Amino acid sequence: MIQNPADPPSRPCIAPQVLEELAREYGTPLYILNLDIVDQQWSKLSAFDSIRYAQKAHSGLHLLKWLAKKNAHVDAVSGTEVLKAIHAGFPVEHIELATDVLDRRSLKVIEEHEVRVNIGTLSMIPELASTPCRECTLRINPGFGGGHDQKVTTGGSASKHGIWWEQLPQAYEMADANNLTVTGLHMHIGSGVTLDLLEKQIGFMQGCLYDAPDSVSRISTGGGLPIPYQPHETEFSVEQWSQTWLEARNRWQVDLDRPIHLEVEPGRFLVAQAGILITEVRGTKSTPDHDWIMVDAGFHTLARPLLYGAYHEVVALRKTSGKSWPQLVAGPLCESGDVLTTGPSGELQPRHLPRQEPGDYLALLDVGAYGISMASGYNGFELPAEVTFEEGQPRLTRARQTPQEQWIQELS
Numbered sequence: 001m002i003q004n005p006a007d008p009p010s011r012p013c014i015a016p017q018v019l020e021e022l023a024r025e026y027g028t029p030l031y032i033l034n035l036d037i038v039d040q041q042w043s044k045l046s047a048f049d050s051i052r053y054a055q056k057a058h059s060g061l062h063l064l065k066w067l068a069k070k071n072a073h074v075d076a077v078s079g080t081e082v083l084k085a086i087h088a089g090f091p092v093e094h095i096e097l098a099t100d101v102l103d104r105r106s107l108k109v110i111e112e113h114e115v116r117v118n119i120g121t122l123s124m125i126p127e128l129a130s131t132p133c134r135e136c137t138l139r140i141n142p143g144f145g146g147g148h149d150q151k152v153t154t155g156g157s158a159s160k161h162g163i164w165w166e167q168l169p170q171a172y173e174m175a176d177a178n179n180l181t182v183t184g185l186h187m188h189i190g191s192g193v194t195l196d197l198l199e200k201q202i203g204f205m206q207g208c209l210y211d212a213p214d215s216v217s218r219i220s221t222g223g224g225l226p227i228p229y230q231p232h233e234t235e236f237s238v239e240q241w242s243q244t245w246l247e248a249r250n251r252w253q254v255d256l257d258r259p260i261h262l263e264v265e266p267g268r269f270l271v272a273q274a275g276i277l278i279t280e281v282r283g284t285k286s287t288p289d290h291d292w293i294m295v296d297a298g299f300h301t302l303a304r305p306l307l308y309g310a311y312h313e314v315v316a317l318r319k320t321s322g323k324s325w326p327q328l329v330a331g332p333l334c335e336s337g338d339v340l341t342t343g344p345s346g347e348l349q350p351r352h353l354p355r356q357e358p359g360d361y362l363a364l365l366d367v368g369a370y371g372i373s374m375a376s377g378y379n380g381f382e383l384p385a386e387v388t389f390e391e392g393q394p395r396l397t398r399a400r401q402t403p404q405e406q407w408i409q410e411l412s
């Protein structure tokens with residue numbers, strides 16, 4: 001079975017032979033999404049009043065439709081993500097556009113659909129005043145943040161995100177002057193948070209809530225709940241994390257004598273472990289210091305290793321009895337950085353893998369979040385296909401892009 005050693009045994013998994021068959025049928029690189037795992041993760045967050053899925057993690061239409069049926073709320077970053085959420089069946093009241101800058105297209109979508117906005121920059125307030133929206137959420141930058149990489153740490157002075165906490169009184173005044181009611185406070189401090197920062201974040205949120213106008217009745221914890229990518233990592237204690245937030249919320253309701261809705265906004269936690277990327281081995285080579293396995297997926301298929309030095313477990317699908325030794329896995333792009341096995345600072349990080357022959361397949365695990373959603377057509381490679389498993393049954397949910405679709409918008 002294909003499983004990260006860090007996964008609990010109860011995790012639904014797919015046999016390597018099934019993955020090989022799918023790779024032969026639909027070609028590679030091929031993404032797999034297992035909704036049965038998303039479902040398992042979803043149920044771990046059921047204590048919250050609402051779960052707002054951060055669509056940026058994976059915006060597949062089939063996934064969005066499935067989540068809409070589960071009564072999920074959804075976080076969008078752009079007007080197009082709002083339109084996709086509407087298309088997938090989310091009621092507008094369940095959609096929130098969270099951004100630090102409103103481009104004109106997104107503003108138009110907000111005007112047309114009256115979508116609530118999570119405001120990250122003060123200058124957005126007067127812009128919203130000209131739309132039919134009369135309600136908003138404020139995203140707070142509390143002056144500290146956390147995350148698996150500096151690029152995904154979204155609090156602190158070096159982060160572009162959110163309204164700096166000292167400017168909140170000004171935000172309330174501006175909202176008032178522009179006839180906008182602030183109904184929610186939101187604090188996403190980064191992707192891959194730890195329990196260490198939890199008390200600090202909750203304490204900070206409490207201070208903000210107690211100073212806020214009475215119109216504030218919704219609190220969002222943000223997302224950022226981590227998953228174990230490496231075999232030695234342990235599962236995040238989501239029960240403890242949720243429990244601490246819920247206890248705080250209960251206290252706030254008593255102190256303020258009004259109901260406070262508590263929302264969580266995960267991306268990675270729901271979908272990361274549900275994703276597998278299958279790539280075909282096209283050749284091997286050696287340099288004096290390294291052995292390389294050359295595959296047909298690269299940073300155009302999975303950007304996380306290049307962007308963050310992110311680790312993804314690599315598994316050979318063909319069973320061999322031969323020895324394994326440290327090998328690098330690299331893609332087809334004309335870039336030296338096109339290596340899928342990197343360490344935290346982007347250094348080459350060989351993995352123990354058995355001998356690979358052209359035509360063999362490797363599986364990269366835990367790629368459901370920020371995998372296909374970050375894929376690009378760089379160097380003329382088409383966006384990959386995706387197969388989704390639901391109740392154990394596979395179905396093609398995204399066709400591979402054709403070469404012609406890559407240049408269809410271009411005018412000569």
Ligand SMILES: Cc1ncc(COP(=O)(O)O)c(C=O)c1O
Binds near residue numbers: 054098188224265269
């Ligand atoms: C505002 C906001 N909410 C939620 C998320 C989801 O983060 P994660 O996928 O780590 O849960 C992000 C990620 O960037 C974000 O910026």
